[in-house]
Amino acid sequence: MEEAIATYREEAGELLAELETSLLDLEETPDDNDLINRVFRAMHTIKGSGAMFGFDEIASFTHEVETVFDMVRNGKMTVTKRLLDLTLKSRDHISYLLSCPLGEAVDRSEGDEIIAGLRQLVPQLELPQKGSSEIPAINLPGLSEDELANESTWRIRFRPAPNILMCGTNPISLINELRDLGTAHVVAQFDEIPQLNELVPENCYIYWDIILTTTRGEDAIKDVFIFVEDDCDIKIELIDRSGLIDREQGYKKLGDILVERGDLSPVEMQKVLMLQKRFGELLVEQGIVSPEKVQSALVEQQHVKGVRKERSEAPPLEAAASIRVPAERLDQLINLVGEMVTVQAHLSQVSMAGGDATFIAISEEVERLTNELRDTALNIRMLPIGSTFSKFKRLVRDLSQELGKQIEMETFGAETELDKTVIEKLNDPLVHIIRNCIDHGIEMPEARRAAGKAPHGTVYLGAEHSGDSVLVTIRDDGGGLDRDRIRAKAVERGLLSATADVPDKEIYAQIFAPGFSTAEKVTSVSGRGVGMDVVKRGIDSLRGSIGVDSIRGSGTTITLKIPLTLAIIDSLLVKIGKDHFVLPLASVEECVELTRDDIKNAHGRSLANVRGAIIPYIPLREHFKITDQRPEIEQIVIADIHGTKVGFVVDHVVGEHQTVIKSLGKMYRDVKGVSGATILGDGTVALILDMGVLLQAVEKLEKDIM
Amino acid sequence: MPLNSSVRENGEIIITSGDRLTIENAAEFSRIVREALEASKNVAIEFEPAVEIDITGVQVLCSACKSAAQSNNQFSYHGPQPQALADVIAKSGAERNAICKYNNNSKCFWFGGTK
Amino acid sequence: MAKLIMTADDSASVRQMVAFTLKQNGYDVVEAVDGRDALNKLNAQKVDMLLTDLNMPNMDGIGLIKGVRAGTLNKFIPIVMLTTESNDTRKGEGKAAGATGWIVKPFKPEQLIAVIKKVLG
Known part of the structure; x- marks a missing residue:
């Protein structure tokens, strides 16, 4: 940054020199627009950059001069001898301000005089009272918001201008910004997408209905659309608020939502209501409202009901937040859900084959509920992996003492959740890997010192989510794998060909072959060549995969990629x-x-x-x-x-x-x-x-x- | 394989996605699909697994599906849907499980329903 | 892969400040000294985004934006203009020419990054 400030001083100096020449030329040809523009641009740059580097005095002073020249540029004023005199004086004053050390007090008297003079030239001009540097560019999230505002739910309809994509805006990032504000349900509407022969492929035809529950106010929502609000149609309406004492748990009827949104007229609503069937189906059947609009309104209904339910169910702080359930009951639940998914697939198949619309509708409802049930049930079995981590700390402590090594264990991502059965099956492989790290990986304290490392080694154990899998990483800062020895051993045992060009990762993977060991002496901990193939088998049975990476002298990393659930x-x-x-x-x-x-x-x-x-x-x-x-x-x-x-x-x-x-x-x-x-x-x-x-x-x- | 179309012996036209179906080539994609649907009753897309897809790609697919339904043509895809399509559908809230009136009241197998 | 952003500004200090801020936040930067220079470079190189000043010699920001939108290689990239509060009309002109967004000078580095994250998604 220091560098940029120095560059600014230099640059401003050059601009001032150029400004002087332009002003002197202007004295001879006062109507030369090119010169006037050049003066304006010089002032503009000095001001804009000055404010950015903290030259606030320069910024606010130059702003006044620039404003005057903007009027000249727009033909509202003419160039006079007096104006040129004052501008030349301004140049000198800026030069003086530039020479003042940044952040120290400056002599303003000269500047104030010049400004007074300039104001006399344009008495009708309303000069702003404050310097430009105080106007913030855009509201940064979290700065100007009233965080204490109550949680509210908003209905947003975002209809982008057709050319929005061509102007480089990605509506999905705007929607993602809304998602970041709270809980959002998003429904894209396709009904305005025309057929191919009328499609302008770069135009945006999709528009969005978004239901957002957030503690941030309406301004935060508007800020998301700040760059597009002038040319896009954005409707933001408050539909629910936690501050309101609302005893009823339900939410508005579907018809009322559609009428509020303007997708349905009250008269039409009454007509359909007379028919006494499920309202949404009727609207679609009668072709009054498109299924997408109904779906979108249903999403709103569900969203608000959900939010209200959560609110009313939010337990008082002292009440128990969880209950204990025997594990086999959960297993039974998963089994039943499994059966349910199977039966539901059958149901869908039969209903589609039958072609009866009512039957299909019921089957779809069952499908939706089954999916939700499945996700919820699987979720119940998720446990944080951290419960097993603590066991390993003990293992590390005991083993390292036995071997006379100094080893610490660090863990991260203990809160990462995995299916209960997966966690159980991970235990054995992890024990073997960590044993290996301690026995073969981390060197004796003397050896570490000789290698210029801290005498105590560290084993890192961590977990993180990656898509529908969890990555469990075991890393040590020990000696690393001996690539050549593993290779020699693998060749000896006929696992690898002696001449083939094999990538390092594949060579390292050989340590998981049954009976493989390069250890010279068998210790009580490992070296008999049983162990790592147990890891391989264990991870395979979880349908996971293993990756090994190692740098000789600085350690080994083993990564296990495990699917979230087995069911x-x-x-x-x-x-x-x-x-x-x-x-x-x-x-x-x-x-x-x-x-x-x-x-x-x-x-x-x-x-x-x-x-x-x-x-x-x-x-x-x-x-x-x-x-x-x-x-x-x-x-x-x-x-x-x-x-x-x-x-x-x-x-x-x-x-x-x-x-x-x-x-x-x-x-x-x-x-x-x-x-x-x-x-x-x-x-x-x-x-x-x-x-x-x-x-x-x-x-x-x-x-x-x- | 770049964005292109080819005719099978049975008259089906296969459109290969190339590595992107984004605004940069939306016009070309739209043209290829339109010409294919004008020439054949049966048009299918083969996606590159790593294809990039944005809103314009989604719009062309939807528009093509509407056009095909109108003239009783088949517009479908071979193989699994690419990750990018699933992503753009999820992120833009484009999932459709219900029937679509523009697709002759069939389920939308592009944006959520099963094939 | 790091995103590549072009900063077009006739002020070397602003370019330096912008480039410094962007690089610190993991973006790659290519600089252009005015509109003409920027357009020439953009016709030859694909970038992920353009940050442009509006007042520049040898083709101003508006001309540059129009040029980019009329070109091919970078036709659809997000374009953010650097404006000052005194020219709201210029902001409108920029939007009409095809700008994606704007940032008002003077700005702080974190404001710049917030705007970039907003348009790059």
């Missing part, structure tokens, strides 16, 4: 022959077609050319020995498995599917490549494929053949 997953439903299979959607990247010609052109190898990339695929039909008629065109589902792209060939891709995971019976526990099963809407069973294991099985098979 219900998003998946891709596919079909081979008459059988359905389910692939976890998290690793699916895309689907491409595989024709007979493609197969012929590959000369017997299972390789597909996808936009120039050669991707190996596994024909599941052969793998599962399904023998009936192969379709003309098959589909390859391409998945990313730990960074490797692999295709799985199926007959048809049916679509996305909410899969409730059922474990397989004891008899099938050892079947490779199948991690569970699910029941489809029509009652049939589909197997859930474990793509990682399938890939390994096929790789192994190929190695054996070779």
